[in-house]
Amino acid sequence: MNSRIQFSDFNLSKEVGKAIEDMGFEEPSPIQALAIPLIQAGRDVTAQAQTGTGKTAAFGIPVIEKIDPTRRSVQAIVLCPTRELCIQIAEEFSSLLAHMPRILVLPVYGGQPIERQLRALQTGVHIVIGTPGRVMDHLNRRTLKLDDVATVVLDEADQMLDMGFRDDIEIILKKVPQSRQTLLFSATLPQPIIEISKRFQNKPEFVRVQYAELTVPQISQSYIEVKDREKLDVLCRLIDLEDPQLAIIFCNTKRRAEELSGKVRARGYRADELHGDMKQSQRDRVMGGFRKGSIDILIATDVAARGIDVDDVDIVINYDVPQDVEYYVHRIGRTGRAGKSGKAITFVAPRDFTKLREIMHYAKVQIPRIPVPSESDVAATRTKVMIDRVHEIIAAGGLEQYIRIIEAETEGDLQTIEIAAALLKIQMEVGNEPAAEKRPEVDFADTGAEPGMVRFFLGVGRQHKVAPKDIVGAIAGETGIPGKAIGAIRILDAYSFVEVPKEHANDVYTIMKERTIRNQPTGIEPASAGKRSY
Ligand code: ADP
Ligand code: MG
Numbered sequence: 001m002n003s004r005i006q007f008s009d010f011n012l013s014k015e016v017g018k019a020i021e022d023m024g025f026e027e028p029s030p031i032q033a034l035a036i037p038l039i040q041a042g043r044d045v046t047a048q049a050q051t052g053t054g055k056t057a058a059f060g061i062p063v064i065e066k067i068d069p070t071r072r073s074v075q076a077i078v079l080c081p082t083r084e085l086c087i088q089i090a091e092e093f094s095s096l097l098a099h100m101p102r103i104l105v106l107p108v109y110g111g112q113p114i115e116r117q118l119r120a121l122q123t124g125v126h127i128v129i130g131t132p133g134r135v136m137d138h139l140n141r142r143t144l145k146l147d148d149v150a151t152v153v154l155d156e157a158d159q160m161l162d163m164g165f166r167d168d169i170e171i172i173l174k175k176v177p178q179s180r181q182t183l184l185f186s187a188t189l190p191q192p193i194i195e196i197s198k199r200f201q202n203k204p205e206f207v208r209v210q211y212a213e214l215t216v217p218q219i220s221q222s223y224i225e226v227k228d229r230e231k232l233d234v235l236c237r238l239i240d241l242e243d244p245q246l247a248i249i250f251c252n253t254k255r256r257a258e259e260l261s262g263k264v265r266a267r268g269y270r271a272d273e274l275h276g277d278m279k280q281s282q283r284d285r286v287m288g289g290f291r292k293g294s295i296d297i298l299i300a301t302d303v304a305a306r307g308i309d310v311d312d313v314d315i316v317i318n319y320d321v322p323q324d325v326e327y328y329v330h331r332i333g334r335t336g337r338a339g340k341s342g343k344a345i346t347f348v349a350p351r352d353f354t355k356l357r358e359i360m361h362y363a364k365v366q367i368p369r370i371p372v373p374s375e376s377d378v379a380a381t382r383t384k385v386m387i388d389r390v391h392e393i394i395a396a397g398g399l400e401q402y403i404r405i406i407e408a409e410t411e412g413d414l415q416t417i418e419i420a421a422a423l424l425k426i427q428m429e430v431g432n433e434p435a436a437e438k439r440p441e442v443d444f445a446d447t448g449a450e451p452g453m454v455r456f457f458l459g460v461g462r463q464h465k466v467a468p469k470d471i472v473g474a475i476a477g478e479t480g481i482p483g484k485a486i487g488a489i490r491i492l493d494a495y496s497f498v499e500v501p502k503e504h505a506n507d508v509y510t511i512m513k514e515r516t517i518r519n520q521p522t523g524i525e526p527a528s529a530g531k532r533s534y
Pocket of ligand 2: 045052055056156
């Protein structure tokens with residue numbers, strides 16, 4: 001862990017350092033770790049990494065650090081293919097510049113009135129982020145001067161070429177002083193980009209980060225929101241419901257894998273664990289059992305799972321949200337192999353929402369929430385299994401002796417359907433808990449709120465760009481309680497607190513559980529009184 005590169009290794013100004021902290025970045029992404037030092041050293045860099053890997057900050061951070069705010073001239077220009085990207089990049093730059101208000105950034109793209117851009121350009125901006133077409137417009141009108149540009153970035157270079165911007169890019173590059181630094185960022189590096197690099201870069205360094213194959217279409221992914229202490233029950237229900245031939249359950253630590261394995265076995269499932277500290281012979285025994293089918297459930301840690309090679313895993317359950325995005329990808333890749341379909345379900349406790357969002361972001365997948373399977377879901381599946389079995393038995397024949405017993409017992413009084421129903425009832429009662437839904441009782445008694453109010457925890461905060469108005473808007477809009485009735489709101493980095501009147505607490509809780517705030521699951525939970533530390 002400690003050997004990983006940190007932002008503090010880059011010698012950043014304290015303003016940029018602070019901004020990165022505000023943005024909630026804990027450590028550089030792999031492409032940032034590779035590219036930033038090279039860019040800082042003044043090298044031309046061609047960097048290849050998938051979407052969502054943090055390329056913007058990879059060039060943004062060193063580009064910003066090079067700007068001299070006392071000079072009123074454009075010193076860096078970023079070219080990108082679309083208006084949306086211009087805006088996104090400009091926003092990321094603005095966040096990075098939060099503590100350097102004197103450095104000005106201007107996005108220029110088609111569709112926006114050119115006059116507004118002209119005025120901004122006249123007042124003197126330091127960084128221009130533009131589409132090649134609009135930048136060409138400004139060059140032709142002589143409203144944009146590039147003679148003081150020290151850095152050019154071609155972002156999403158592959159897409160720009162696909163969109164036919166090649167000539168514009170070449171013209172623009174020729175207008176920038178030779179002494180410039182040229183940076184090229186792209187998700188792919190086809191031949192035309194290599195050619196641009198050869199023509200316009202000076203001894204470029206190539207850096208590249210390859211992620212595991214992230215999109216696996218034949219795996220259906222979902223998550224279940226579940227508190228830690230309810231995980232075991234939910235797991236068992238899920239296994240009853242899914243009835244997998246082979247399942248792998250992932251835990252984050254060896255301790256948890258061992259414990260869970262014992263508990264699951266105690267409930268009558270054929271399970272065994274696999275973790276990194278086991279001897280090869282033990283591992284072979286467990287894997288042998290799994291392959292032969294004498295174990296249906298394998299409880300594993302990430303390290304242990306690396307060597308697993310089985311094709312027929314129907315379901316992967318992440319009992320814990322993985323620590324690392326790549327782990328998630330590796331874990332779910334254990335199912336849906338050899339062209340078969342697979343399922344991956346992740347258990348998400350309220351504190352795990354940030355991690356879940358990160359996984360969705362980097363793995364570029366939407367992982368939908370599914371409800372906790374209820375006892376009646378499980379019962380329904382069992383009934384279906386039973387009825388299927390009944391059909392099989394009838395088809396196989398040989399029921400004469402049973403028919404005689406029933407006839408003798410009932411003396412022809414009862415309807416066949418009633419007999420069948422009674423038998424089904426008996427069968428379903430075997431080993432089944434009472435069918436009543438056990439909704440966990442929610443306790444709003446002491447949440448540390450003002451009198452008459454209930455305080456809720458929300459798993460969204462400043463780092464998700466959530467402001468008080470988003471919280472008020474979401475709660476008022478979704479539950480219909482007046483915005484004025486909503487009490488104290490406190491927004492922290494990764495989470496927030498909000499108080500609502502007691503009489504609305506239940507509605508707010510049940511409704512907001514299913515809703516989002518700024519496109520993020522709310523992760524709403526009653527707050528605990530003891531934690532009111534502010
Ligand atoms: P790309 O250009 O590679 O598609 P972006 O630069 O748009 O990716 O970054 C994707 C997201 O990741 C953005 O929301 C960005 O703020 C965030 N991000 C970038 N670097 C980091 C980091 N080091 N830690 C956490 N999040 C990051
Ligand atoms: Mg990008």
